[in-house]
Amino acid sequence: MTGERGARRPGRVLTALLCALTAAGLYGCSDSGRPEPSPTPTSTPATTPATKPPSLSPFTGLPARPAPVLAVKLDNVPAARPHTGLGAADLVYVEQVEGGVTRLLAVYSSHLPDLTGPVRSARESDIALLADFGRPALAYSGAQSALTPLLRAAPLDLLTESSAPQAFQRSARRPAPHNLYLRPGRALAAAPGADDARDIGLRFGPAPPGGTAVARSTVRYPAARYTFTWSAADHAWRVAMDGREARATDTGPLTPETVVVQRVTVRPSRFHDKFGSVSPYSETVGTGTALILRDGRAHEARWSRPSPTSGTTFTTPDGAPLPFAPGQTWIVLAPRA
Incomplete structure (x- = not known):
């Protein structure tokens, strides 16, 4: 029986x-x-298989599912502030434009805000800057007519108000041209070929030894000024632009965990704006020095990017990888002294 x-x-x-x-x-x-x-008898395995670690974003070092990359060119004159959606960006690049002011290039992948802006026009520097992201989507308001063929030839999924009208909207609360906003979810739906986030050379981890304790660091452009103040309460850097605290309308103060002051050559480009002012070009391919701000300390570093399609590495002066603090990173493309 x-x-x-x-x-x-x-x-x-x-x-x-x-x-x-x-x-x-x-x-x-x-x-x-x-x-x-x-x-039915069950057997206990002799060993327990290791749990697969969660996927980490190559842009933040934090857990995140693989997702497409959306870069958005943002206005940054005083009339365009405060921004919307900037706190959700994985990376924020600061670039010099005509007149010595700056614009921002916000890169999203881990999180998408409902709205981001104000959106402004692209520049030649954006093509090389985004080349190591594979084929990201780039949302912008337009470009100088002579630059448009270069943008179309680049590995970018281009999104403008004319090509993807469902992804853009105008705000009645801002005067033109500072009133164009983007819905990132709709933007990526209009760019199905956009590549997922991939390694662009950044490394994340515990703070390296050494460095200098700093409470505040300032970067100056011909007509703009950024100050990053360490906040122990936030364990991040509070951003000020032209002497005023920088905030996002949806998330409050802007507080990146890491700030990279990447010293680059800023030279005249072949292009100019509608007023005849020559557009600056920030060279992000090559080598140079940088200052890495994290955990209330400043670390001197070197950066290297051999080609447009290779990532940018940041190392200590003796060549060891210099990890960033996990979280949002601002990369300030500052003119070489």
């Missing part, structure tokens, strides 16, 4: 014996006298 379903009913004596064995946990017994089936 095996106790399996479908076996013939045993005699009363054997039934009583099986029910007695039930108390020892060997068989089950029902009111009808039919023994319940014996549970």
